[in-house]
Amino acid sequence: MALIVQKYGGSSLESAERIRAVAERIVATKKAGHDVVVVCSAMGDTTDELLDLAAEVNPTPPAREMDMLLTAGERISNSLVAMAVASFGVDVRSFTGSQAGVITTERYGNARIIEVTPGRVQEAVDEGKVAIVAGFQGVNRDTRDITTLGRGGSDTTAVALAAAMNADECEIYSDVDGVYTADPRIVSDARKLDKLCFEEMLELAASGSKILVLRSVEYARAFNVPMRVRSSYSNDTGTLVAGALEDIPMEEAVLSGVATDKSEAKITVLGIPDTPGEAAKIFRTLADAEINIDTVLQNISTREEKKTDITFTLPVADRPRAMTLLTKLQQDEGWTDVTHNDEIGKVSLVGAGMKSHPGVTADFAEALRDAGVNIEMINTSEIRITAVIRESELDNACRAIHDRFDLGGDEPAVVYAGTGR
Amino acid sequence: MALIVQKYGGSSLESAERIRAVAERIVATKKAGHDVVVVCSAMGDTTDELLDLAAEVNPTPPAREMDMLLTAGERISNSLVAMAVASFGVDVRSFTGSQAGVITTERYGNARIIEVTPGRVQEAVDEGKVAIVAGFQGVNRDTRDITTLGRGGSDTTAVALAAAMNADECEIYSDVDGVYTADPRIVSDARKLDKLCFEEMLELAASGSKILVLRSVEYARAFNVPMRVRSSYSNDTGTLVAGALEDIPMEEAVLSGVATDKSEAKITVLGIPDTPGEAAKIFRTLADAEINIDTVLQNISTREEKKTDITFTLPVADRPRAMTLLTKLQQDEGWTDVTHNDEIGKVSLVGAGMKSHPGVTADFAEALRDAGVNIEMINTSEIRITAVIRESELDNACRAIHDRFDLGGDEPAVVYAGTGR
Numbered sequence: 001m002a003l004i005v006q007k008y009g010g011s012s013l014e015s016a017e018r019i020r021a022v023a024e025r026i027v028a029t030k031k032a033g034h035d036v037v038v039v040c041s042a043m044g045d046t047t048d049e050l051l052d053l054a055a056e057v058n059p060t061p062p063a064r065e066m067d068m069l070l071t072a073g074e075r076i077s078n079s080l081v082a083m084a085v086a087s088f089g090v091d092v093r094s095f096t097g098s099q100a101g102v103i104t105t106e107r108y109g110n111a112r113i114i115e116v117t118p119g120r121v122q123e124a125v126d127e128g129k130v131a132i133v134a135g136f137q138g139v140n141r142d143t144r145d146i147t148t149l150g151r152g153g154s155d156t157t158a159v160a161l162a163a164a165m166n167a168d169e170c171e172i173y174s175d176v177d178g179v180y181t182a183d184p185r186i187v188s189d190a191r192k193l194d195k196l197c198f199e200e201m202l203e204l205a206a207s208g209s210k211i212l213v214l215r216s217v218e219y220a221r222a223f224n225v226p227m228r229v230r231s232s233y234s235n236d237t238g239t240l241v242a243g244a245l246e247d248i249p250m251e252e253a254v255l256s257g258v259a260t261d262k263s264e265a266k267i268t269v270l271g272i273p274d275t276p277g278e279a280a281k282i283f284r285t286l287a288d289a290e291i292n293i294d295t296v297l298q299n300i301s302t303r304e305e306k307k308t309d310i311t312f313t314l315p316v317a318d319r320p321r322a323m324t325l326l327t328k329l330q331q332d333e334g335w336t337d338v339t340h341n342d343e344i345g346k347v348s349l350v351g352a353g354m355k356s357h358p359g360v361t362a363d364f365a366e367a368l369r370d371a372g373v374n375i376e377m378i379n380t381s382e383i384r385i386t387a388v389i390r391e392s393e394l395d396n397a398c399r400a401i402h403d404r405f406d407l408g409g410d411e412p413a414v415v416y417a418g419t420g421r
Numbered sequence: 422m423a424l425i426v427q428k429y430g431g432s433s434l435e436s437a438e439r440i441r442a443v444a445e446r447i448v449a450t451k452k453a454g455h456d457v458v459v460v461c462s463a464m465g466d467t468t469d470e471l472l473d474l475a476a477e478v479n480p481t482p483p484a485r486e487m488d489m490l491l492t493a494g495e496r497i498s499n500s501l502v503a504m505a506v507a508s509f510g511v512d513v514r515s516f517t518g519s520q521a522g523v524i525t526t527e528r529y530g531n532a533r534i535i536e537v538t539p540g541r542v543q544e545a546v547d548e549g550k551v552a553i554v555a556g557f558q559g560v561n562r563d564t565r566d567i568t569t570l571g572r573g574g575s576d577t578t579a580v581a582l583a584a585a586m587n588a589d590e591c592e593i594y595s596d597v598d599g600v601y602t603a604d605p606r607i608v609s610d611a612r613k614l615d616k617l618c619f620e621e622m623l624e625l626a627a628s629g630s631k632i633l634v635l636r637s638v639e640y641a642r643a644f645n646v647p648m649r650v651r652s653s654y655s656n657d658t659g660t661l662v663a664g665a666l667e668d669i670p671m672e673e674a675v676l677s678g679v680a681t682d683k684s685e686a687k688i689t690v691l692g693i694p695d696t697p698g699e700a701a702k703i704f705r706t707l708a709d710a711e712i713n714i715d716t717v718l719q720n721i722s723t724r725e726e727k728k729t730d731i732t733f734t735l736p737v738a739d740r741p742r743a744m745t746l747l748t749k750l751q752q753d754e755g756w757t758d759v760t761h762n763d764e765i766g767k768v769s770l771v772g773a774g775m776k777s778h779p780g781v782t783a784d785f786a787e788a789l790r791d792a793g794v795n796i797e798m799i800n801t802s803e804i805r806i807t808a809v810i811r812e813s814e815l816d817n818a819c820r821a822i823h824d825r826f827d828l829g830g831d832e833p834a835v836v837y838a839g840t841g842r
Contacts, residue, residue: 016474016477016478019478020478050497053437053497053501054500054501054504055436056437056442057440057501057504057505057508058504058505058507058508060508061507061508062503062504062513063505064509064514065500065503065504065507065513065515066500066504068499068500068503068515068517069496069497069500069501069504071496072493072494072496072497072500075489075490075492075493075496076471076474076490076493077492078489079475079486079487079489079490080474080475080478080490081488082483082812083475083478083479083482083486083487083490084478084479086479086482086483086486086787087478087479087480087481087482092483092486093485094486094489096489096567099565120565144520146517297803298681310694332483
């Protein structure tokens with residue numbers, strides 16, 4: 001008998017019919033002899049509908065009130081799932097984030113979990129009940145006000161509860177049945193992976209894979225909670241994300257997959273005086289504005305002596321703000337120009353096997369060359385290689401790398417309705 | 422400077438536009454120098470939509486989960502009203518029933534308020550903020566689970582908060598601008614009343630007036646909280662409900678109004694052996710089934726000696742259950758027959774002035790006789806006369822009594838859209 005935490009996303013709960021299907025799965029897990037704690041997102045479009053209502057009432061609503069509003073969505077799905085489970089004759093209790101002891105920082109809209117004190121949830125489980133917990137929400141440690149956890153908040157709730165309750169596994173259900181070697185919509189022979197270590201999943205999530213939110217994987221890694229990515233439409237066992245990179249025997253380390261990301265833009269600052277501290281001014285300015293930059297390239301300008309160019313990537317949403325800040329600095333600092341390009345893409349190859357295969361970078365670059373793709377920037381970690389290329393060449397590049405490293409399966413990938421929200 | 426509690430019903434909050442209108446009123450009250458605490462019902466049809474969803478998922482949902490579900494409705498309206506108030510530059514905080522310290526019994530779906538400990542609400546008010554509290558909801562004293570207060574729960578929340586915070590007045594906003602001498606849809610010259618004592622309002626509410634829920638008036642009377650019935654569509658000062666019957670000087674005591682009620686049925690048990698305890702058996706059977714009976718009439722049957730007939734009224738919804746129970750008893754007890762009639766109505770005249778006008782009952786009966794209305798039963802209290810008549814004659818009877826006691830005004834009554842939900 002194990003303690004299983006199951007998290008269901010909004011698309012898995014979008015109708016009464018889907019809620020009953022989810023309840024069947026919960027009941028089956030319980031009847032198989034396991035203890036079950038369930039974390040629910042808000043139903044389908046509920047959150048968007050609430051956001052629309054808020055915008056009609058006040059275009060710039062107070063963040064505290066926005067959190068009070070949005071948490072109603074999970075309260076609704078939560079109690080409906082509990083009712084559906086009860087309809088199968090199984091004893092069940094639902095809990096809000098606050099009741100489940102999800103204690104957070106005070107940052108409304110994007111609070112961090114400080115600790116989880118799931119006494120009431122544990123008590124329900126000890127009494128043989130299924131416990132249903134509203135995801136995405138918690139309670140401010142200081143003021144006892146309601147907070148929300150931001151993007152991927154329900155996944156994080158599930159992992160944090162699993163950690164606090166010492167669960168055997170945290171299952172994340174959506175409309176995709178696992179982690180694939182590449183996006184099956186781009187690569188037709190993409191293969192579902194059975195297992196990944198935490199570091200590989202972190203690199204994939206940071207490189208554009210949408211299947212798990214980076215933050216929830218970081219939490220799972222920190223508390224060593226095995227996660228399993230599963231589909232609420234199938235009985236496939238999905239993909240297990242567990243274990244540390246250093247525990248993978250060298251002979252079992254492989255290349256896991258290719259991730260693509262269209263969400264970044266690049267900015268180039270041209271003609272920077274090549275004196276100490278000039279580059280730091282750029283990065284300090286952006287850091288103060290809470291803009292995260294990713295891949296950075298610095299090279300000696302060929303046009304003028306003693307001057308350099310710096311190119312870096314950043315989220316496309318932050319690009320206009322960054323341009324405004326840097327254009328302001330340009331005159332004072334004597335830079336030649338500041339330019340940008342939103343039409344870039346990143347393609348990354350990730351895998352523990354990279355450590356033991358020194359030729360991977362060369363093969364990676366050759367695969368792109370053979371496909372006629374020009375590499376603008378390149379960036380590597382211990383188990384990842386990323387190339388910044390033109391956005392229009394991204395799919396082509398993804399397929400070329402997937403083929404070159406022979407990551408495909410024998411059968412075409414299964415794509416469910418709605419895959420790749 | 423006063424402390425005003427304002428309660429807004431669902432129809433006053435049915436759209437973003439209406440919510441902004443409500444916020445304007447709240448802000449105006451605050452800017453007039455008062456402290457303001459607001460209690461909100463769920464928006465328009467939200468509760469019905471949630472009930473429909475629940476029915477799809479589980480036709481007999483657990484009551485605890487139903488309360489968790491339904492309270493999302495007030496959480497939504499509550500935070501939206503707070504956002505709307507904030508848009509006028511006024512500092513505001515919203516609170517759930519639990520956060521506002523509304524402590525209740527454990528009876529899900531129909532909990533009673535045990536006490537209100539509004540520390541956080543008071544703190545917000547002391548800081549100069551408008552406080553918005555979700556109506557209809559509380560928290561179970563023992564289990565800390567979410568409860569709902571049943572019909573009229575938001576009015577009761579408002580009155581209980583007003584009592585706990587020692588407010589100067591509790592304003593109840595809906596789409597009707599006060600308490601009228603009769604339903605303006607029936608009596609065209611019905612007049613709005615400026616003031617009523619608690620006992621008069623209780624008698625009107627118990628006699629079919631829908632404007633205030635009996636329970637909230639009982640609470641207001643017990644804690645001596647002045648209530649004011651107002652419309653969210655006008656600036657009329659509405660009707661003040663305050664003060665005790667015994668404090669009204671005899672010369673100021675008048676007749677207040679006529680109420681009608683179509684929600685009752687009557688049952689007649691014929692040929693009951695006229696021995697002690699026979700009538701008690703009927704009432705005990707119904708009481709054990711939690712069926713409340715109202716007007717009772719017992720008379721010696723003319724057909725047989727030593728036998729009596731008993732007629733009583735009860736809510737029409739309980740009539741089928743009552744008939745089943747009594748028909749079962751009929752044979753054992755040797756009653757001649759049990760009959761029922763759902764097509765009855767009650768017309769009541771209410772007013773403190775009745776105490777000092779001994780001829781009222783005679784005038785009341787004559788008015789009905791002159792209108793050709795037959796009285797089936799009659800029942801009186803210190804300040805009320807009620808006649809049970811045929812439902813089809815109810816409007817006619819209401820107009821006749823209203824005319825006879827000269828309750829009308831010089832101008833036709835104003836009827837707003839939606840009056841008389």
